């Protein structure tokens with residue numbers, strides 16, 4: 001997979017971070033981490049703070065994956081929803097996972113404050129409905145969050161109030177959550193990297209892992225190879241997620257890398273941008289193939305939508321997203337698109353995260369299914385906990401049953417396209 005996006009707004013407008021040399025020769029570390037996104041960096045930071053020596057290998061540059069491309073919406077809970085989790089693992093484990101997800105939101109804010117990460121964090125998020133039947137769904141969700149989970153930061157917003165917040169004819173009602181929010185994901189990623197480097201962890205960029213030799217005993221070392229070097233480590237974390245490819249076939253079978261795209265308008269000016277989302281919340285509709293948008297700190301509209309299940313992108317995403325923006329905000333007909341980029345979201349069939357072990361000391365994290373901005377942060381700290389020998393909270397996720405995507409390694413993409421077309425049809429009725 002290659003980069004889609006010389007036009008990534010975040011890369012273009014964030015001060016360039018320090019570059020890190022590729023791995024060369026053999027080195028030793030307590031922990032080797034594969035992947036320089038938020039999952040890998042959060043784990044590295046928490047491990048370094050616990051006194052582990054850490055070597056992190058990134059195939060391209062830090063934030064090359066979803067962490068440097070994302071819509072930046074920091075959303076409560078899991079993409080699967082709690083009801084689905086309860087069916088998969090039972091009420092008690094689903095409750096434990098819920099508490100962990102909420103702790104993730106606290107942890108994210110705490111890391112931003114503690115490490116002074118300037119990433120434009122803003123509180124407030126709205127899930128919006130686009131048709132009458134969504135009103136009942138949103139109402140039921142708020143009731144369940146209040147009654148079953150005592151989650152009081154959410155409230156239902158009716159059409160009239162919603163119009164004052166998002167002046168669009170498209171939306172019928174919303175759930176507002178004051179505990180969710182949005183941030184600039186690449187700045188957050190780089191902020192974590194700077195904190196982990198200060199804590200003593202080592203970073204190697206342009207260091208794609210090509211081969212793993214994982215020890216089958218807890219008291220032996222594993223070997224992690226790149227084209228130009230090897231890390232010998234007691235513990236390994238695989239955090240390559242949607243870009244891991246076929247390095248670990250058993251992980252590839254459980255995950256689909258779904259292409260999604262974002263456009264940034266030109267700078268609209270403060271007044272015009274404010275008028276689009278007056279409370280400055282992040283907004284996502286509740287369709288399967290969803291539109292998601294927010295204001296940027298420099299007063300643009302960042303608008304995401306349009307997925308590609310075939311995994312290839314050669315289409316004019318700026319033009320397509322411009323049309324989607326105008327469906328929501330016809331008042332932006334004259335606004336130029338200045339940046340448009342894409343990336344791969346990490347989706348599991350049941351949309352619950354996929355965490356576990358490949359060997360006694362080899363962990364993996366993937367499949368946040370559109371909630372990775374928060375969950376990857378807490379997932380990294382759970383791995384640090386597990387490697388520090390308190391694995392109880394990590395292991396609750398290993399109990400989620402995950403099926404393979406149908407079609408084996410080579411034929412699962414056509415099968416997924418069909419499955420997703422089904423969900424797309426459900427959006428239309």
Ligand SMILES: Cc1cc2nc3c(=O)[nH]c(=O)nc-3n(C[C@H](O)[C@H](O)[C@H](O)COP(=O)(O)OP(=O)(O)OC[C@H]3O[C@@H](n4cnc5c(N)ncnc54)[C@H](O)[C@@H]3O)c2cc1C
Pocket residue numbers: 034035036037038039040057058059060061062063064065066067068069070071072073074075207208209210239240241242243244245247260261262292304342343344345346365366368369370371372373374376
């Ligand atoms: C366009 C887009 C919009 C999104 N919007 C949202 C959103 O609004 N809210 C939300 O919660 N989530 C969103 N997501 C998903 C979210 O970005 C991801 O779930 C999250 O960033 C995953 O972080 P990660 O660290 O697990 O993986 P990544 O950030 O993908 O990092 C994995 C890293 O591993 C590296 N790697 C892969 N293979 C190897 C290898 N063999 N050797 C070494 N390195 C390797 C990759 O180069 C990459 O840098 C979005 C994703 C995209 C693409």
